[in-house]
Amino acid sequence: MxxxxxxxxxxxxxxxxxxxxxxxxxxxxxxxxxxxxxxxxxxxxxxxxxxxxxxxxxxxxxxxxxxxxxxxxxxxxxxxxxxxxxxxxxxxxxxxxxxxxxxxxxxxxxxxxxxxxxxxxxxxxxxxxxxxxxxxxxxxxxxxxxxxxxxxxxxxxxxxxxxxxxxxxxxxxxxxxxxxxxxxxxxxxxxxxxxxxxxxxxxxxxxxxxxxxxxxxxxxxxxxxxxxxxxxxxxxxxxxxxxxxxxxxxxxTRELNAQGSIYAYSTGLFEPLKEIGEDVAKGELVAFIHRPDTPEAEPEKITSPYAGIALCKRAMAQVKRGDALFQIASDARASSD
The missing domain is CATH 3.40.630.10 (Zn peptidases)
Structure with a gap:
């Protein structure tokens, strides 16, 4: 067949x-x-x-x-x-x-x-x-x-x-x-x-x-x-x-269009500052990546290049460069205007 x-x-x-x-x-x-x-x-x-x-x-x-x-x-x-x-x-x-x-x-x-x-x-x-x-x-x-x-x-x-x-x-x-x-x-x-x-x-x-x-x-x-x-x-x-x-x-049902994902650029521990469904502004601080192996170092600040809502979130605390942290989406009608 x-x-x-x-x-x-x-x-x-x-x-x-x-x-x-x-x-x-x-x-x-x-x-x-x-x-x-x-x-x-x-x-x-x-x-x-x-x-x-x-x-x-x-x-x-x-x-x-x-x-x-x-x-x-x-x-x-x-x-x-x-x-x-x-x-x-x-x-x-x-x-x-x-x-x-x-x-x-x-x-x-x-x-x-x-x-x-x-x-x-x-x-x-x-x-x-x-x-x-x-x-x-x-x-x-x-x-x-x-x-x-x-x-x-x-x-x-x-x-x-x-x-x-x-x-x-x-x-x-x-x-x-x-x-x-x-x-x-x-x-x-x-x-x-x-x-x-x-x-x-x-x-x-x-x-x-x-x-x-x-x-x-x-x-x-x-x-x-x-x-x-x-x-x-x-x-x-x-x-x-x-x-x-x-x-x-x-x-x-709330219709959305995906705007893009937010990624880690460092290895460390992911501290999210947003929950799923929360509004996100462009340029807003959404997460820290901590480095407990270098405790004197400041955590990396992760900001969003997109405006919308957090549609998904990483479930694991450990991250490496290239790992997706959030996916951001906006209302379908708003994105098509």
Whole structure:
């Protein structure tokens, strides 16, 4: 299928709920004809669209993995109209190890699309997702978080759409997911996308897709997990796939455009002076970097080159030159004036 080296234990055309593994071939000393298992669940019933939901693109991002696994366990095919394909830990080696990248080949899956059917295990997974899974889909959701090093509030990421119909569909997904923030990309996307991310892969295949950043810091935040699970069910309902579900009232989403990240230029200990969601002025002092190894030295002062709000913050105190400390975003309407 599509020149892939991966075999699926799941028949995506079969009605009902079917769980198994994508078998990624991996010949090593201890297992000459071995394979790596990427868990996958397909749930199909009646007529309706196909929605692909995946998490674990980065293995140290946890809310999405739990939410997708919970959905796989609790969603009954009889309640569904259409097809849902669930990949709770799509970069399975990284997710099993709790690492951003695969311990097998150091592959960062969300930087390797469109992949290579004869490449490393991570490249083979990327190829299978782009060339086999996504062509089955009408819609796709890719769940992330800030991983071990960053923390995001619940934030949906989307493009602006390349047609009136696509823009309307993206807004429907945003309103249904109903997260506090939406990071709206103002460029890129479409079938000509060169992005090496899952979002880029979906765009190349003409799939209406969104991404989400959901917490981070190597932790699981119960409120963010609940918001994620609520959002997935609301999306299914909005697409007509979960007709008997009764969504609660919409809470509202603040749309933002990213302005840029603030980086460390010294090695030391990061003392943030801003919390997520707080206003930041251009030139404002936002952090210190301390050097306990040179206690007589003054801490480095970090100022913001951007105005807006702190959309994400580093979760680790230790920093080196080049580490992101904050990401700053501003209200979408204000940035487009």
């Amino acid at each position: 599509a020149g892939t080296s991966i075999a699926s234990e799941v028949d995506f055309e079969a009605t009902g709920k079917h769980a198994g593994f994508l078998r990624v071939p991996h010949s090593v000393h201890r297992s000459a004809y071995g394979w790596i298992g990427v868990p996958i669940v397909s749930i199909k019933n009646g007529s309706g669209p196909t929605l692909v939901i995946m998490a674990g693109n980065h293995g140290d991002e946890y809310e999405g993995q739990i939410a997708v696994a919970n959905l796989a366990r609790t969603l009954k095919s009889a309640d569904l109209q259409g097809r849902v394909i669930l990949l709770p830990m799509v970069n399975a080696p990284a997710a099993s190890a709790g690492l951003r990248t695969s311990p097998i080949d150091s592959g960062n899956l969300n930087r390797l699309y469109p992949g290579d059917p004869s490449g490393t295990p991570t490249e083979m997974i990327a190829h299978y997702v782009e060339e086999v899974i996504l062509p089955l889909a009408d819609y796709a959701i890719d769940l992330h978080s800030g991983g071990s090093s960053l923390f995001y509030p619940p934030t949906l990421l989307r493009g602006m759409g390349h047609s009136a119909q696509e823009a309307e569909a993206l807004m429907r997904l945003q309103e249904a997911f109903d997260l506090p923030y939406a990071w709206v990309f103002t460029s890129g996307g479409g079938r000509q996308s060169t992005a090496r991310t899952a979002m880029g892969a979906a765009n190349r295949k003409g799939v209406i897709n969104v991404m989400a950043e959901l917490g981070g810091g190597g932790d699981v935040t119960p409120d963010i997990l609940r918001r994620t699970e609520r959002g997935l069910k609301r999306v299914l309902h909005s697409l007509g796939m979960l007709p008997d579900y009764s969504p609660d009232a919409t809470r509202g």
